[in-house]
Amino acid sequence: MVGQPSTSSNPNRAGLVTVGIDYALVNLGFCVHRDGEFDGRLLHEAKLRDSARLHQTRNWILAQLEEVKPNLVAIENYSFGSLNRAFSLGEVGGVIREAVYSLGIPLIAVPPSSLKLFITGRGLAKKKSVMRSLVERYGYATSDDNIADAAGLARCAYVYLTNVSKYRSELEVVQKLRQAAEKPMPTRRARRNPKTI
Numbered sequence: 001m002v003g004q005p006s007t008s009s010n011p012n013r014a015g016l017v018t019v020g021i022d023y024a025l026v027n028l029g030f031c032v033h034r035d036g037e038f039d040g041r042l043l044h045e046a047k048l049r050d051s052a053r054l055h056q057t058r059n060w061i062l063a064q065l066e067e068v069k070p071n072l073v074a075i076e077n078y079s080f081g082s083l084n085r086a087f088s089l090g091e092v093g094g095v096i097r098e099a100v101y102s103l104g105i106p107l108i109a110v111p112p113s114s115l116k117l118f119i120t121g122r123g124l125a126k127k128k129s130v131m132r133s134l135v136e137r138y139g140y141a142t143s144d145d146n147i148a149d150a151a152g153l154a155r156c157a158y159v160y161l162t163n164v165s166k167y168r169s170e171l172e173v174v175q176k177l178r179q180a181a182e183k184p185m186p187t188r189r190a191r192r193n194p195k196t197i
Contacts, residue, residue, distance in 0.1 A: 013162055019070040020153025021061070022146045023092045028057060029146030032068050033154035038140040040147035054095045061099040073100050074157035076108035076149060110156055119152040119174040120158075128153055137167065 006093045014035075022029040028043040031061045043060050065073070075096060078089065110118070117123040120133040127145045134140045134148055138155060142148050161176050 011163070014144040016158065016161060017068055017070045018154045018157035019065065019068060020157060021073060021074070021075045021096055023057075023089070023096060024146060025088055027144070027146045028060075028092075029144065029148070029150035030061070030064055031150035031154045032070070033151070033158050034068075038138065038151045038154065040140075040142050040144070040151055042144055042147055047196055048166075052177060054091055056096045057092060058099050060134065060186075061096055064105070065100065065103055065105060066168040068155075070105060072157040072161055073105050073107045074160070075100075075107065076115055076153060077111045078139055079112050081141070090134035106156065108160060108181070110153060110177065112171045114176065115149060115152055115156065118170050119158050121169040135189070166169045 016034070018033045019034065020029075020031045020033070021111065026044065027135070030041045030043065032039040032041075043057065075093070078086075078093060097107065113123040116125040116130060119125070119137070120129050122129070125133070127148070128146050130143065130152065131148045134142070134151055138151070140151055142151065156170070156177075157172065159170050160177060163171070165174075
């Protein structure tokens with residue numbers, strides 16, 4: 001987590017803005033949650049590769065964040081099941097994290113199964129279930145699964161800041177995210193007799 005978002009149980013919710021970012025190798029979903037409304041946006045990068053793609057991603061993210069000035073950003077954490085794409089996704093994730101950090105905006109990373117649990121109440125939900133639950137729970141419809149995940153992330157960031165939800169699954173996920181953020185980072189033990197080169 002970058003920065004330390006406030007987790008007081010009753011912040012001033014009027015004007016609270018949260019953002020969710022879901023990234024993949026071709027499309028990037030970006031969603032703003034403000035006053036109970038969602039604004040989904042999509043960056044389509046099919047033709048760009050390598051550094052040009054990373055550069056465009058960073059610039060686009062910075063422009064979007066500077067426009068909406070969010071209180072908190074939530075991104076989907078790395079999926080360790082995507083081994084054949086891990087390096088490429090890691091680069092994109094790193095660029096996004098750096099862009100958010102450079103603007104001083106707090107960031108939380110939500111594991112993929114936790115995001116599904118948050119939105120649907122089930123951690124192994126399929127994309128169509130996620131999109132259906134967005135309509136049922138929040139009245140937000142989109143035909144793009146990247147924007148759907150970004151909307152769920154934006155809502156997760158909102159609940160993280162306010163602790164306000166009528167869904168038990170949302171509150172449970174947020175509680176686990178807070179507990180993970182409070183755990184101290186493991187430290188490496190120093191060797192007793194390090195070898196010199």
